[in-house]
Amino acid sequence: MTTDLSDLYQQLIVDHNRNPRNFRVPPDANRTAEGDNPLCGDRITLYLHVEDGRVLDAAFQGSGCAISRASASMMTQAVQGKTEEEAGRLFKAFHTMVTSPATAPPDTGDLGKLAAFAGVRAFPARVKCANLPWHTLHAALAAKTERVSTE
Amino acid sequence: MTTASRSTVSRAEATGRAGHVADVESLRADFPILERTINGQPLVYLDNAATTQKPRPVIEAVRWYYEETNANVHRAVHTLSQQATAAYEGARAKVQRFLNAAESREIIYVRGTTEAINLVAHSFARPRLRPGDEVLISAMEHHSNIVPWQIVTAERGATLRVIPMDRSGDLLLDRYVDLLTDRTRLVSLVHVSNSLGTVNPVAEMIRQAKARGIPVLLDGAQAVAHHRVDVQSLGCDFYACSSHKMFGPTGIGALYGRAELLEEMPPFQGGGDMIRSVTFEQTTYAVLPHKFEAGTPHIAGAVGLGAAIDYLMALDRDSLERHEADVVDYAVERLRAEPGVRLIGCPTRRTGAVSFVMDCAHAHDVGTIVDQAGVAIRTGHHCTQPVMDFFGVPATARASFAFYNTRSDVDALVSALARVRKVFA
Ligand SMILES: Cc1ncc(COP(=O)(O)O)c(C=O)c1O
Numbered sequence: 001m002t003t004d005l006s007d008l009y010q011q012l013i014v015d016h017n018r019n020p021r022n023f024r025v026p027p028d029a030n031r032t033a034e035g036d037n038p039l040c041g042d043r044i045t046l047y048l049h050v051e052d053g054r055v056l057d058a059a060f061q062g063s064g065c066a067i068s069r070a071s072a073s074m075m076t077q078a079v080q081g082k083t084e085e086e087a088g089r090l091f092k093a094f095h096t097m098v099t100s101p102a103t104a105p106p107d108t109g110d111l112g113k114l115a116a117f118a119g120v121r122a123f124p125a126r127v128k129c130a131n132l133p134w135h136t137l138h139a140a141l142a143a144k145t146e147r148v149s150t151e
Numbered sequence: 152m153t154t155a156s157r158s159t160v161s162r163a164e165a166t167g168r169a170g171h172v173a174d175v176e177s178l179r180a181d182f183p184i185l186e187r188t189i190n191g192q193p194l195v196y197l198d199n200a201a202t203t204q205k206p207r208p209v210i211e212a213v214r215w216y217y218e219e220t221n222a223n224v225h226r227a228v229h230t231l232s233q234q235a236t237a238a239y240e241g242a243r244a245k246v247q248r249f250l251n252a253a254e255s256r257e258i259i260y261v262r263g264t265t266e267a268i269n270l271v272a273h274s275f276a277r278p279r280l281r282p283g284d285e286v287l288i289s290a291m292e293h294h295s296n297i298v299p300w301q302i303v304t305a306e307r308g309a310t311l312r313v314i315p316m317d318r319s320g321d322l323l324l325d326r327y328v329d330l331l332t333d334r335t336r337l338v339s340l341v342h343v344s345n346s347l348g349t350v351n352p353v354a355e356m357i358r359q360a361k362a363r364g365i366p367v368l369l370d371g372a373q374a375v376a377h378h379r380v381d382v383q384s385l386g387c388d389f390y391a392c393s394s395h396k397m398f399g400p401t402g403i404g405a406l407y408g409r410a411e412l413l414e415e416m417p418p419f420q421g422g423g424d425m426i427r428s429v430t431f432e433q434t435t436y437a438v439l440p441h442k443f444e445a446g447t448p449h450i451a452g453a454v455g456l457g458a459a460i461d462y463l464m465a466l467d468r469d470s471l472e473r474h475e476a477d478v479v480d481y482a483v484e485r486l487r488a489e490p491g492v493r494l495i496g497c498p499t500r501r502t503g504a505v506s507f508v509m510d511c512a513h514a515h516d517v518g519t520i521v522d523q524a525g526v527a528i529r530t531g532h533h534c535t536q537p538v539m540d541f542f543g544v545p546a547t548a549r550a551s552f553a554f555y556n557t558r559s560d561v562d563a564l565v566s567a568l569a570r571v572r573k574v575f576a
Contacts, residue, residue: 005523009516009574017575040515040531041545063545065513066575123519 007119008126009066016070021077022059029057031143035136037128042068046076046136055079055087060133067117067126072133074114084141090114091134091141098130175474178466179555181206192525195563200345200504200551201529202395203376205459209399212458216451224450225424225441239450242457243440246405249460250390251381256439257413259406260448264372265295267391267406268339270443271368272299274416275389275408276337282308285334287365289314289322289351290541291344294534296370300339309336316541320347320496328359335365342380343373346506346533346549348479349498350374357386366412372396376553377475377502379468382407394452398553399459403452406443413439420445471554479505479552482561486550489568495547506533506547509568511575514546520574521548521567528564 029047036043042064049057058076063069075094079087094114097106102121108114120130179185182204187194196204216238222231224239240255247255261267276286286300290313297311304311312335314327331338338360343350357367368389374380376397382390389412393404408416418425418436422445427435436442482505486492491510509517518530529549532539539545550564 005520005570005574008519014575040513041539042515043545063513065515067516069513126515126519129515 004122008123010116010119012074012113012116013066013070013119016073017066020060020069020073022073022080023061024059025061026057026059029059031140033136033140035132035139037064037068037132040065040129042129042132044068044072044133044136046072046133046140048137048140050084050141053084055082055084058137064132065126065129067120067129068132071117071130074116075133075137078112078114079137087137088141091138094134095131098127174467174470175555175557181208181462182555183207183210185555189525189527190523192523195524195526195560197550197552197556197560197564198527198529199376199553199556200373200396200533200549202401203398203553204555205400205455206398206462208462209455209458213400213451213455216454220454221451223447235450238457239448239453242453242460245457245460249375249380249464250392250405250407251383252407253383254410257407257410259408259413259440259443260453261391261404261406262402262449263393263395263404264293264370264391265393267389267404268296268368268370269299270406270419271337271339271389271391271408272303274419274443275366275412276300277303277307278417279336280304280307280309283334284309284336285312285332286310287312287314287327287330287335287338287340289340290316291320291322291347291349291535291538292339292341293345293370293372294536296339296341297537310334314340316349318496318542320344320349320498322349322351322356324352324356327356331360331363331365335360335363337366337368339368339370341370341373343371343377343502344498344535344538345373345504345551346535346538346547347496347498348501348504348506348551349496350378350500350502352500353387354385361386373503377472388412394456394459397459398462400449400452400455403449403456405456410439413443416443418445419443422446424448466554475502475552475554475556478556478558478561479503481558482550482552482564485561485565489565491572492568495542495544504549504551506549508544508547509571512571514544514548516575517548517568517571520571521564524563524567524570526560526564526567 026047026049028049031048031050034045044060044062047059058079060072093109093111098120106118117130120126184204220234222235224236243258244255246258286304300311312330315323342353360367366388369387371390371392375392388409390407395401425437425442425445427437486507493508495506514530531546
């Protein structure tokens with residue numbers, strides 16, 4: 001099977017890597033979680049401001065590959081304003097999409113722009129890069145304080 | 152230009168610049184995997200520091216062993232078992248000659264370098280270390296030459312000391328001399344660095360340690376595929392290496408230890424094959440090397456390792472070493488000239504590996520993109536996180552070489568890097 005690099009590095013992803021959104025430390029964050037990907041050296045700290053069950057703000061810091069950075073950037077945009085429950089559903093939908101077989105069309109449901117990450121399915125070594133910010137979100141929502149690791 | 156025509160052109164160029172390429176072309180034919188295509192492109196295998204490819208005689212030897220001679224060793228009088236034992240012990244004698252050990256009982260089969268170092272940590276260092284004692288390693292060790300020492304020094308109240316290095320990736324030898332003290336119980340040092348390619352001046356460093364009566368272990372994982380190693384002339388006490396990094400099978404390796412030290416050491420693991428007699432009250436251990444080889448060993452692996460050594464020793468290693476140096480120098484030269492590429496380390500003496508980072512892309516993205524062009528390199532921290540921290544990078548891309556690599560492999564890597572720039576332009 002040949003895979004196409006432009007499926008992985010879509011313009012949207014390249015753009016979010018170059019200019020990550022919400023790349024900051026919000027002053028009123030009340031949930032944080034750290035995620036790392038020891039094999040490739042991706043590291044992310046996620047900050048959430050959650051009030052009355054709603055994500056009012058989401059931002060991140062850290063360093064990593066283009067996929068993990070763009071994924072964190074687009075994720076923080078996607079979850080802002082969502083209830084914790086909605087954000088949790090988005091986590092599940094994203095996770096299901098990127099781990100589904102590359103041979104079938106992806107189920108992009110309500111993922112919107114996040115569907116751009118369906119391209120990682122053809123690059124198994126990179127699925128965990130796309131997933132890292134989401135696992136970190138999952139931990140922050142569960143208010144787990146320990147570090148999450150995708151390996 | 153298509154890949155095929157590009158590599159033909161550059162191969163011709165390479166031949167023009169370096170006359171010995173023709174031999175290498177015929178040696179490449181011994182490695183079946185090098186005929187593979189990856190993502191529709193000819194495989195360019197530049198991840199030899201992780202593991203080397205296997206020549207046909209090694210693959211054949213393993214097959215021969217299972218098809219013709221499979222039996223357990225040292226256990227039965229039947230013919231097959233005797234033949235298996237002969238093959239297994241014959242391979243040990245080959246390792247002995249390969250490392251120029253004085254006796255074959257000084258060669259202990261292990262799973263690889265990692266297990267060899269753990270064996271020395273457990274059976275040599277642990278019983279000797281007292282609170283306040285020191286074990287000395289270097290700033291460029293693989294995790295397998297860090298963690299075992301952290302475990303035993305912590306347990307014994309001893310301290311782990313580190314020989315620093317400079318920005319070139321060379322050890323600071325004057326600091327090394329200062330770190331050799333009355334408290335130093337062992338120096339455990341990497342012969343060739345897997346992430347920087349540094350060839351450490353081990354002969355001199357061993358001499359300095361031995362002058363103070365301090366034993367030395369060398370981690371030779373990255374040395375044996377590239378250089379002839381003579382443990383007696385080096386004067387080291389222990390030497391660790393992995394078969395899979397020297398064209399042999401995975402799951403087997405060798406620890407050389409001076410017989411005098413091995414004799415004194417307690418066993419590493421207990422079980423069958425390592426005993427002379429067992430009662431519930433008392434067990435007496437087998438003689439060397441069997442004292443350290445509990446349980447059924449990786450017999451097929453040992454046979455394959457023996458075949459790898461036969462293969463290597465039949466080659467003109469001096470000329471291959473020159474060829475490899477030419478390819479590595481060429482890689483350094485080309486990568487240095489590439490826009491947006493920064494080399495990590497420029498050691499005084501380099502073998503095997505070249506690490507780099509790119510301005511526009513994380514190492515991991517570089518790895519994925521060059522793989523699409525059929526070029527296999529390693530990206531990440533290479534099990535040397537302290538080296539990454541020292542250079543202030545989360546990860547590097549690393550091209551690592553064996554004698555079957557050519558200048559055209561370097562050309563393929565460099566053109567693949569242009570694709571990285573294009574994706575992130
Ligand atoms: C310098 C060095 N030491 C030790 C090791 C560990 O070898 P193995 O994994 O074969 O035990 C490696 C392999 O990556 C290495 O490069």
